[in-house]
Amino acid sequence: MPTGISTLAADTPTLSAANTGFMLICSALVMIMTPGLAFFYGGMVRVKSTLNMLMMSFISLGIVTILWVLYGFSAAFGTDKGGLIGWTSDYVGLSGLGLTQLWDGYTIPVYVFAVFQLMFAIITPALISGALADRVTFTAWALFITLWVTVVYFPVAHWVWGAGGWLFELGVIDFAGGTAVHINAGAAALGVILVIGKRVGFKKDPMRPHSLPLVMLGAGLLWFGWFGFNAGSWLGNDDGVGAVMFVNTQVATAAAMLAWLAYEKIRHGAFTTLGAASGAVAGLVAITPSGGSCSPLGAIAIGVIAGVLCAMAVGLKFKLGYDDSLDVVGVHLVGGVVGSLLVGFFATGGVQNDVKGLFYGGGLDQLGKQAIGVGAVLAYSLVASAILAFILDKTIGMRVDEDVEISGIDQDEHAETAYDFSGAGGGAGSRKAAPAPADSVAAAENKKVDA
Numbered sequence: 001m002p003t004g005i006s007t008l009a010a011d012t013p014t015l016s017a018a019n020t021g022f023m024l025i026c027s028a029l030v031m032i033m034t035p036g037l038a039f040f041y042g043g044m045v046r047v048k049s050t051l052n053m054l055m056m057s058f059i060s061l062g063i064v065t066i067l068w069v070l071y072g073f074s075a076a077f078g079t080d081k082g083g084l085i086g087w088t089s090d091y092v093g094l095s096g097l098g099l100t101q102l103w104d105g106y107t108i109p110v111y112v113f114a115v116f117q118l119m120f121a122i123i124t125p126a127l128i129s130g131a132l133a134d135r136v137t138f139t140a141w142a143l144f145i146t147l148w149v150t151v152v153y154f155p156v157a158h159w160v161w162g163a164g165g166w167l168f169e170l171g172v173i174d175f176a177g178g179t180a181v182h183i184n185a186g187a188a189a190l191g192v193i194l195v196i197g198k199r200v201g202f203k204k205d206p207m208r209p210h211s212l213p214l215v216m217l218g219a220g221l222l223w224f225g226w227f228g229f230n231a232g233s234w235l236g237n238d239d240g241v242g243a244v245m246f247v248n249t250q251v252a253t254a255a256a257m258l259a260w261l262a263y264e265k266i267r268h269g270a271f272t273t274l275g276a277a278s279g280a281v282a283g284l285v286a287i288t289p290s291g292g293s294c295s296p297l298g299a300i301a302i303g304v305i306a307g308v309l310c311a312m313a314v315g316l317k318f319k320l321g322y323d324d325s326l327d328v329v330g331v332h333l334v335g336g337v338v339g340s341l342l343v344g345f346f347a348t349g350g351v352q353n354d355v356k357g358l359f360y361g362g363g364l365d366q367l368g369k370q371a372i373g374v375g376a377v378l379a380y381s382l383v384a385s386a387i388l389a390f391i392l393d394k395t396i397g398m399r400v401d402e403d404v405e406i407s408g409i410d411q412d413e414h415a416e417t418a419y420d421f422s423g424a425g426g427g428a429g430s431r432k433a434a435p436a437p438a439d440s441v442a443a444a445e446n447k448k449v450d451a
Contacts (some may be wrong), residue, residue: 002300004125004334005227006282008286009068011124013102013105013106013107014102014107014108015100015102015107015108015109016236016331017096017235017236018360019106019108019235019237019238020107020108020109022112022232022236022237023055023108023112023116023232023235024112024115024237025228025285026116026227026228026229026231026232027112027115027116027119027232027300028227028228029224029225029226029227029229029231029232030116030120030123030225030228030229031061031118031119031122031225032060032117032221032225033119033123033221033222033225033226033229034057034058034060034061034122034123034223034263035057035058035221036056036217036218036219036220036221036222036224036225037057037123037126037127037130037218037222038053038054038056038057038058038126038218039054039214039217039218039221040190040214040215040216040218040219040221040222040277040305041053041056041129041130041133041212042054042055042211042217042218042418043209043211043212043213043214043215043216043217043218044130044133044209044215044274044326045085045133045134045159045209045210045325045326046113046134046207046208046210046408047135047211047408047418047419048407048408048409048410048411048417049134049211049408049409049410050211050418051120051410051414051416051417051418052133052134052138052410052413052414053129053130053133054123054168054416055138055383056126056129056136056138056141057129057134057300059138059141059142059145059425060122060123060126060145061122061126061346062136062145063120063142063145063149064121064122064125064149064376065143065423066124067146067150067219068114068117068118068121068140069093070092070093070156071310072084072118072149072150072153073094073114073117073118074087074088074089074091074092074153075087075119075150075154075155075156075158076117076121076153076155076158076161076162076164077091077113077114077158077161078091078162079155080158080162080163080164080165083156083159083164083165083166083169084155084158084159084164084165084166085154085274086165087159090295092164093115094111094114094336097109097110097111098264099111102123102164103235104297105234106236106447107236107238108235108236109220110278113235114451116235117131117157118234119229120181120229121149121153121154121157122178122179123181124149124180124184125144125145125148125149125153125184125185125188127147127181127182127193127332128148128185128189128192128327128328128385129141129184129188129191130189130325130327130328131148131190131192131193131324131325131326131328132192132193132325132439133190133325133326134195134199134325134405134409134426135196135199135200135399135400135405136196136398136400136407137396137397137398137399137400137413138252138413138414139396140392140393140396140397140398141398142247142395143246143392144192144388144389144392144398145186146227146375146425147388147392148188148388149390151384152184152188152380152388152419153180153184154386156179156180156184156377156381157180159180159376159377160172160179160180160373160377161174161180163328165177165353165400167191167373167376167377168373169370170365170369170373171355172345172369172370172372172373173289173290173292173293173343173352173353173355173366173370174288174289174340174373175230175233175234175290175291175292175293175352176229176230176233176245176288176289176291176292177233177288177289178285178286178288178289178290178336178339179231179289179373179374179377180339180377181263181334181336181364182285182288182335182336182339183332183333183336183337183377183378183381184336184373184377184381185332185333185381186328186329186331186332186333186334186336187333187377187378187379187381187382187385188233188381188384188385189322189324189329189332189385190322190326190329190382191381191383191384191385191386192385192386192388192389193322193323193324194322194386195389195390195393195397195398196389196393196399198321198322198323198406199323199324199432200299201289202323205240205316206423207325208428209274211324212274213385214271214275215274215277216273216370218275218277219276219277219278219280219281221282221357222280222284223253223284225414226249226253226284226288227246227249227250227377229248229288230245230246230248230249230256230287230288230291231243231245231246231371233292234292234352237354240341241292242293243294244296244351245291245292246294247289247296247299248291248292248298249252249277249284249291249296249299251287251296251299251300251303252282252283252286252291252299252300252302252303252306253284253287253303254280254283254285254436255283255301255302255303255304255307256277256279256280256282256283256284256286256302256303256304256306256307256310257279257280257307257331258279258304258307259304259305259306259308260276260278260279260282260307260308260310260311261275261276261279263307263308263311263312265309267304267311275311278310278311278314278327278331279307279310281331281335282306282307282310282311282331282334282335283302283303283306283307283335285310285331285332285336285339286302286303286305286306286310286335286338286339287303287304287306287339288303288336288339288340289297289336289339289343290338290339290340290342290343290346290347292310292351293343293346293347293348293352293353294342294343294346294347294348294351295346295348295350295351298346298348302338302339302341302342302346303339304337305342306335306339306380308340308386309334309335310330310334310335310338313329313330313331313334314327314330314331315330316329316330316405317329317330333378335403336374336402337378340374341359341367341370341371341374342355342373343367343370344358344362344366344367344368344369345357345359345367346359346360346369347360347362348352349362349368350362367391391403400412400421401412420447
């Protein structure tokens with residue numbers, strides 16, 4: 001994502017209505033990804049946790065929006081302070097901005113850039129929630145989001161995208177969030193689950209998705225919104241780079257879906273809908289950092305590699321014993337690492353900049369920079385997230401009681417259930433039901449007492 005003066009922008013940029021409108025549309029597309037993620041995750045859990053999973057994503061829209069306006073935008077994109085954090089007082093509360101004040105070197109207002117970046121900040125902690133399904137109190141999760149975006153996301157976004165950020169200055173390429181979003185969220189998920197432990201019944205009880213149609217709906221919304229996520233990250237439409245990113249997003253996603261399904265068929269003997277949805281998301285993740293550097297043929301290769309490696313990675317939780325409920329580590333962490341490192345191989349030098357990867361005569365220099373970016377974000381997010389989870393767990397407690405986890409977190413945390421079939425009986429014209437046997441009535445009453 002460009003943040004400083006664009007070498008392709010005019011010497012004295014003026015506000016572009018076309019670019020401004022385009023970026024507002026892209027911001028809306030990225031926003032719809034968070035409800036899409038809620039459906040994607042919500043369909044993957046058991047029915048008793050559906051609402052909690054939806055809410056764990058949805059609450060991020062509220063919390064992160066307010067924090068971003070108050071200080072998040074300033075911390076992420078304000079004037080650099082030592083390469084680690086930003087700060088500009090005019091960005092605090094978004095109170096010192098002119099209506100048509102332009103983002104430095106670009107043709108869109110600061111307000112537009114701020115709201116576009118807000119949507120990235122919202123979805124990143126929501127991604128973490130999939131690893132914690134079934135077992136975290138909603139209060140603890142809300143507090144975790146508040147602390148995590150403050151301590152982890154805002155600084156890392158500055159490292160990667162902020163002018164003066166140390167990874168930005170090093171030359172690490174992350175077009176739209178392979179490090180700042182996906183590795184960041186995946187590493188955080190791993191850090192938290194290592195602290196809070198496994199679900200009751202992990203590796204013993206069946207924990208199948210309760211609604212694959214919801215999963216497919218969520219994946220479709222993510223795929224749709226991702227065009228704004230990726231193509232919009234060039235902040236304009238003037239030179240064709242965003243168009244290449246749009247094409248590469250579609251191509252890599254398709255390739256990853258097909259690769260995941262092929263791996264599933266060979267390994268397990270079936271093409272699953274869950275595999276199709278997960279493969280698509282893996283391709284979207286992997287092309288996010290790399291799509292502004294590669295050709296469409298390179299995007300196919302990146303998608304295939306990511307699809308196979310992520311499909312293999314989701315099984316690691318059973319071998320290594322960490323309970324990543326919905327495969328955030330296997331898809332987002334692994335996919336983000338793959339996509340970020342492959343920039344060092346597939347960068348053509350003819351799209352977003354003149355940097356070339358190993359396969360185009362560029363040597364190992366860019367690959368080394370990408371590895372530093374991957375390692376730094378992964379390590380910081382993993383450690384910081386584990387510390388935050390440990391503090392919350394030892395103070396207010398992060399996990400629900402075991403009996404709540406077994407009976408279902410929705411009723412306890414939200415006083416609701418996802419599906420109510422109490423009114424699904426026959427209408428007024430249906431025949432009167434026969435009276436129940438006495439022992440059946442007694443059993444029903446006993447169940448009421450137990451509940």
